[in-house]
Amino acid sequence: MRKLFMAIVIVLLISGCVKEKDASSETKGEPEQTSEQEKETEATDTAQDEEGDAEKATSELGDLEVKLSGEAIIEEDQIRIEGESNLLPGSSIYSGGVTDGGFASSTFIDTAEVQEDGSFSFEFSGISTSTTVKLNLYTNNQTEEHYGENLEKATGPQVYVTDTHGEYEVKAEFYIDVDQPMPYxxxxxxxxxxxxxxxxxxxxxxxxxxxxxxxxxLYFHGETNLVEGTRVGGNLRKASGIIDAFSFGFTRINPDGTFELRVPYYKLQKGMYMPIRFEPKNNVWEDVLDTYGEHGEKLKGELVEKDGEDQYVELIVEIDAPDFDPPKDVGLTVEDEEVKIQMPDDLLFDFDESTLKADAKKTLDDVMKDLQKLDENTEIQINGHTDNVGDPDYNLNLSKERAEAVWAYLEKSGDVTGLDVQIEGFGDTKPIASNKEEDGQERNRRVEIVINPN
Known part of the structure; x- marks a missing residue:
């Protein structure tokens, strides 16, 4: 009996050990992966994800909700566009450009074919004038069959109305500012x-x-209930109502009623204002004229003005300018709290000289009146700049000597000693215009007084 009892105990002990071993195996599971194995697993997962994204992108090709995106690489001598889309492979993208002056740019007239993955590309020569570049889906037999004869089947935020009722365009736009340091x-x-x-x-x-x-x-960010495609804009005006030369801009209303209007300027003055107008007589778009009448006769509201038999809409936007009065030919620009007084070098110096001309002293006396309004310890910089003609080291020294000559006169002739002043010469390293043309070189040759520099 005792032997039987001992046998039962031994069997139970062996059974318990086996279960414990099995449980331990279940807890431990598979052996832990090494770091190399983990990297291989991550790489495989990433490849699968990328493959999935590629398959998804390919499956979207030809979707009626069209998409155009990518980037433009701006260099001194070349402009490249690397585009992405979900357009049908074999479709064509047509490019064009309009300069700030409103002229068509022959540089950007070209076409590119959409590849099997939806990509497309362009290469253009460099430009010297700031330009708005537009990329359009080009209509041919293939696109008309898929997107409609007038692209009326296409949808999405890049489908826009045109000047003809019932006709649409698919486009993407971007702006090249040649005054920005390149490449960008x-x-x-x-x-x-x-x-x-x-x-x-x-x-x-x-x-x-x-x-x-x-x-x-000046950047005007607006909203309105005017229909898409309506043309709005105008000329910047001085307090007297006189047009400020070369300071004008026009744009069209976006699909949601917003608009962005960009207007170049050289000198801000107190009392300036911008009349943003919609004049039906200057619009030729069918939907716009149908909505408001060829002479604006259907227009109503507080913003409506009359001009003989014509009616137009006008919004007056007042411009906030510093309480300065710079002399003739001296620029005044503002960005946030930073103010720049820009004096062309030929206003102050003879060619290749750093000694002030006699007439320059009258200009600096007028500038002094504005500087004397500043609070004590206001930070200002007096910076000399040149174009890129000639030896860079020589230009650097000349620009600094001219900045020093300006400060020497101001310090001697007026009460500006309480200002926190720094003098610097930059040579040709900080242009505000393209050096490819004489007009740009002329703008770059200057002495700037920067108040509250960013």
Missing amino acids: TIPIEIPQWQEKPDDYGEPEVWMEAEVDSDHEY
Whole structure:
């Protein structure tokens, strides 16, 4: 009996050990992966994800909700566009450009074929004039069959109305500013429109806009219930109502009623304002004229003005300018709190000289009046600049000598000793215009007084 009892105990002990071993095996599972194995696994997962993304992108090719994006690489002597799309392979993209002066640019007239993965590319020679570049889906038998004869089947935020009722265009736009230091890259993005106003297209028109600036442009960011494609804009005006020369801009209303208007300027002055107008007589788009009348006779609202038999809409946007009064031919620009007084070098110096001309002293006396309004310890910089003609080291020394000559006169002739002043020469390293043309070189030769420098 005792032997039987001992046998039972031994069997139970062996059974328990086996179960414990099995449980331990279940807990431990597979052996831990090494770091190399983990890297291989991650690489495989990444490759599978990329393959999945590629398959997804390929499956979207030809989708009626069209997409155009990519980037433009801007260099001194070359402009490259690397584009992406979900357009049908074999479709054509047509490119064109319009300069700031409103002239068509022959540089950008070209076509590119959409590849099997939806990509496309362009290469252009460098330019000397700032230009808005537009990329359009080109209509041919293939695109008309798929997207409609007038692209009426295409959808998405990059489908726009045209001047002809019932006809559309698929496009992407970007702006090349030749005054920006090169090289640089511009993203070509798909816009995100907001909801249209509830009273979109109603004859009682409203419009509102805010404005900000950098040292080249005034930027008006607006909203309205005017229909898409309506042309708005105008000329910057002085307090007297006189047009400020070369300071004008025009744009068209976006699909959601917003608009972005860019206006170049050289000198801000107190009392300046921008009349943003919509004049039906200057619009030729069928939908616009049908909505508001060829003479604007259907227009209503507080912004409506009359000119004989014509009616137009006008929004007055006042420009906030510093309380300065710079002399003739001296520029005044503003970006946030930074103010630049820009004096062309021929206003101050003879060619290749750093001694002030006799006439320059009258100009600097007028500038002094504005500097004396500044609070004590206001930080200012006096910077000399040249074009890129000649030896860079020589230009650097000349620009510094000219900046020092300006400060020497101001310090001697007026009460500006309480200002925190720095003097610097930059030679040709900080151009504000392209050095490819004489007009740009002339703008780059200058002495700037920068107040509250960023």
